[in-house]
Amino acid sequence: MEARVAGVPEDEESGLLPRPSTAGRRPSSRGPRFPPPPAAWATVDGPLGLPLEEAEGHARRFFLWGFACLPFLWAINCCYFWPVLRSPAAFSPAAFGSIRPYVVRSAIGFTIFSVVLITWATTFIVGGERLFGPGWNDLVMYNVADKLGLSGFMG
């Protein structure tokens, strides 16, 4: 894979395995065993997150499943692949290029969903009965819960 970070050894594996020939390439302060991770990580967890090869499939799956009325999956997608979203298209490593469309579309989808929801909820709260008439009381959640006896289980 071609993800590279500037100033990092070419061979992404060289840093971790102690090899005498590469001793000169690593900063001496780090010792022979733990150079900084050279690859760019697609997920917000960095080396603890998904490896790059699985990232694209994951992003796509979450994007598609988000259409099943699960917009929070889009939000998770955006949060999880935040580095992909943040790095500008011109400078991001090549591996991000396949992930980026899904993440960007997830972000757009979640933004649209949240705007619609917040608009509706705010209208409902602020408008109140003046706007909706007696129907407001039928829609507000605590009345619905009382009517249907939903909260009776816990009292």
Next chain:
Amino acid sequence: MADAAPAVPGDPPARATVLDSLGEDITRIVYPVSACMLLVVLLVSLLSSPDSPSPLTASIAAATGGGGGGGDNIPTALITALTFVVTVTAATFLLALLFYLRCTPCLRAYLGFSALAVLLVLGGQVALLLLTRLRLPLDAVSFALLLPNAAGALALAALAPASVPIALHQAALVAIAVLTAFWFTLLPEWTTWALLVAMAVYDLAAVLLPGGPLRVLLELAIERNEEIPALVYEARPVDPRHGRNWRLWREGRQPGGDLDASSTTVEVIEEVLGRHLDANSGNGSSPQFREAATSAGDVNNSRPQATLAAALSSSDFTQAEVVPALQEHRVAVAEMRVPLIQPRPERSGEEEEDEDGIGLSSSGAIKLGLGDFIFYSVLVGRAAMYDYMTVYACYLAIIAGLGITLLLLAFFRKALPALPVSIALGVVFYVLTRTLLEEFVVQCSTNLLMF
């Protein structure tokens, strides 16, 4: 490392000591426990009203024939607690049987179902209670849209830690624990205390006795080198040697195979300490906790898999509403193979589960079963129903108990239950606070001596 601190002879300044990371390890497990307890206390304070007993209390009272005080007397409490413990034991044996028969899909399905049920049903109830009590004018459409969404996303985060940010996964586990703990605080008072004590005793027996269900399950998992699916909170690992948090999440460690089969929970502390000691001893060939490149042929984790099956953390009361037994299944940890570590042998997903115990994961982070979160929070929540003084006392007692358990873990190096010490201390402190401290503080206050 050219700079050597002149004041420290012979101690390379870049080398981390045990304290550097052990403190952070412990902090990373104390934070979520504290957050869980805080949330439960908040919910209890907001939602419980002593004058209206919850329907749960009423149904238990009715079902047990109603003794004095509406079912909140000691015999009823003992009977209920005993029933609960028996149910949990039976369910754990059932879990062990299923695991023995290798029905992992049904275990996973059960885990998914219970997590989703807790989040949807209990979460919905709590949300409705909050809306009703606080009179928040949320409309039904938004609620119907948000609740299943949030429940589904959190359930996914709890069950598939590989697909979501670690923070979200941990938050989902804490959310499940908070909801279950809140549900438990709705029980009548004596029942709650009896239940806590019974569960502490059960935990002690199940983990330490040779015939205990958790031990059986654990040994099964170890000898098969498999993982038991369960819900376990795993703290984000801290890497002392690197001096930063770059860590190979759930990297299989290939420890020296001298850990015996039953050491699930304590392994962690031991390995952490061992790791620190090794790192400190300055040997070039530090134990291969990370690389594990040495044992190339040792694909599976030679380290005994601490997998205590998730015992049920909630049982179904025969009288009260049946709650789906909340099995903690540790989701098989998808191996997080870091692409940089190509030559490393691939580890099979290892999992350590420690349902009611405490331990360390392969990456050196501390793991604590969700059952412990739940019962700690139940204790503190029940203390909150009396007064905040008892909350503070019980919180300190529980954290102290947790610290003691970790210490014992390091000494004994075998699977240890996390409930008994903390619950014992918590109950003792609750009783002492309520009888002695409160009297003292009230007297001091009324005499304007101390506020």
